[in-house]
Amino acid sequence: xxxxxxxxxxxxxxxxxxxxxxxxxxxxxxxxxxxxxxxxxxxxxxxxxxxxxxxxxxxxxxxxxxxxxxxxxxxxxxxxxxxxxxxxxxxxxxxxxxxxxxxxxxxxxxxxxxxxxxxxxxxxxxxxxxxxxxxxxxxxxxxxxxxxxxxxxxxxxxxxxxxxxxxxxxxxxxxxxxxxxxxxxxxxxxxxxxxxxxxxxxxxxxxxxxxxxxxxxxxxxxxxxxxxxxxxxxxxxxxxxxxxxxxxxxxxxxxxxxxxxxxxxxxxxxx
Ligand SMILES: NC(=O)c1ccc[n+]([C@@H]2O[C@H](COP(=O)([O-])OP(=O)(O)OC[C@H]3O[C@@H](n4cnc5c(N)ncnc54)[C@H](OP(=O)(O)O)[C@@H]3O)[C@@H](O)[C@H]2O)c1
Numbered sequence: 527x528x529x530x531x532x533x534x535x536x537x538x539x540x541x542x543x544x545x546x547x548x549x550x551x552x553x554x555x556x557x558x559x560x561x562x563x564x565x566x567x568x569x570x571x572x573x574x575x576x577x578x579x580x581x582x583x584x585x586x587x588x589x590x591x592x593x594x595x596x597x598x599x600x601x602x603x604x605x606x607x608x609x610x611x612x613x614x615x616x617x618x619x620x621x622x623x624x625x626x627x628x629x630x631x632x633x634x635x636x637x638x639x640x641x642x643x644x645x646x647x648x649x650x651x652x653x654x655x656x657x658x659x660x661x662x663x664x665x666x667x668x669x670x671x672x673x674x675x676x677x678x679x680x681x682x683x684x685x686x687x688x689x690x691x692x693x694x695x696x697x698x699x700x701x702x703x704x705x706x707x708x709x710x711x712x713x714x715x716x717x718x719x720x721x722x723x724x725x726x727x728x729x730x731x732x733x734x735x736x737x738x739x740x741x742x743x744x745x746x747x748x749x750x751x752x753x754x755x756x757x758x759x760x761x762x763x764x765x766x767x768x769x770x771x772x773x774x775x776x777x778x779x780x781x782x783x784x785x786x787x788x789x790x791x792x793x794x795x796x797x
Pocket of ligand 1: 586587588589590591592593610611612613614616617618619640641642643644664665689690691692731732733734735736737738739
C-alpha cells in the first residue's frame with residue numbers, strides 16, 4: 527500500500543508522520559542543484575581561489591634543485607616568482623634579517639621554503655651536535671622564521687609550503703639530524719595550518735631526489751647511489767626535481783589541502 531502524508535495524518539500516526547515530514551523536508555536538499563545554487567558565491571570564490579597567473583610567490587631555496595624546478599613551474603603558469611637564497615642575499619641562518627627582507631618584498635600570495643640540504647649524518651653516539659644544531663638553525667628555525675615574518679604579508683587565499691624529507695618518518699640509523707629536523711617541520715606545519723587559518727600551510731616530503739645537492743659527489747658514486755636507490759624503490763626510479771615540484775603545485779592549487787604532508791618519495795616509506 528502506498529502511504530502519503532495525507533493518509534498518515536488521517537491514521538493518527540504522529541511519529542511516522544513526523545518521520546515522513548522530515549524526509550519530505552530533506553528531499554529539498556536532495557534535489558539537483560539549480561543553476562543559482564550551484565554557482566559559488568563571490569565570497570567563497572575570493573576565499574578559496576588563487577589563480578596562479580595573477581599571483582606572486584617567494585621560493586626560498588629557489589636557486590637550485592627542487593626549489594628551482596618549482597620556481598620554473600610557477601613561472602610557466604604565469605606567476606611572478608622571487609627566487610631567494612644566499613646567492614641572492616638571503617641567508618636563513620641570519621634570522622634577524624628576515625623581517626626586514628620580507629617587508630621589502632611587500633604583499634605576496636605563496637611562500638615556499640625548500641632551503642637547507644646540509645645535515646650531518648652518522649651514529650648518534652659520536653654525532654657532532656653543534657653541527658646538527660647548525661643544520662636545525664637553517665632548515666627548521668629558518669622555515670619557522672620565514673613563516674613568521676612572511677605570514678602577515680600573504681594575501682587572502684595564499685599558502686605556505688615547507689619542506690621536510692622521508693627520513694622524518696623512516697627511522698633509519700645514522701639519520702638523527704634529518705629525522706628530528708624534518709619531523710619538527712611536519713609537526714609545526716600542522717600546528718600553523720590551524721593557527722594561521724584560513725591561510726593554508728602544508729609540507730612536501732621528498733625522498734631521494736636527483737638534484738645539485740649531490741653535485742659534490744664523485745660522478746661514479748653519485749650514479750651508483752641513484753641507480754641503487756631506484757632499484758630498491760617501489761616506483762623503480764629516483765625522483766627528478768620536477769616530480770617533487772608537482773607536490774608544491776598541488777598544495778598551492780588545491781583549496782581544501784591544509785595541514786597535509788605530501789610524500790613524493792618513490793615509495794621509500796613503504797619499501
Ligand atoms: N635532494 C634530496 O635527495 C632530498 C631528499 C629529502 C629532502 N630534501 C629536502 O629538499 C629540500 C631541497 O633540496 P635540494 O636537493 O633541492 O637542495 P639543493 O639543490 O642543494 O638546493 C638548496 C637550496 O637552498 C638554498 N639554501 C641553502 N642554505 C640556505 C640558507 N642558509 N639560506 C637561504 N637559502 C639556502 C640553496 O642556495 P644557496 O646555496 O645560494 O643558499 C639552494 O637554492 C631541502 O630542504 C632538502 O633537505 C632533499
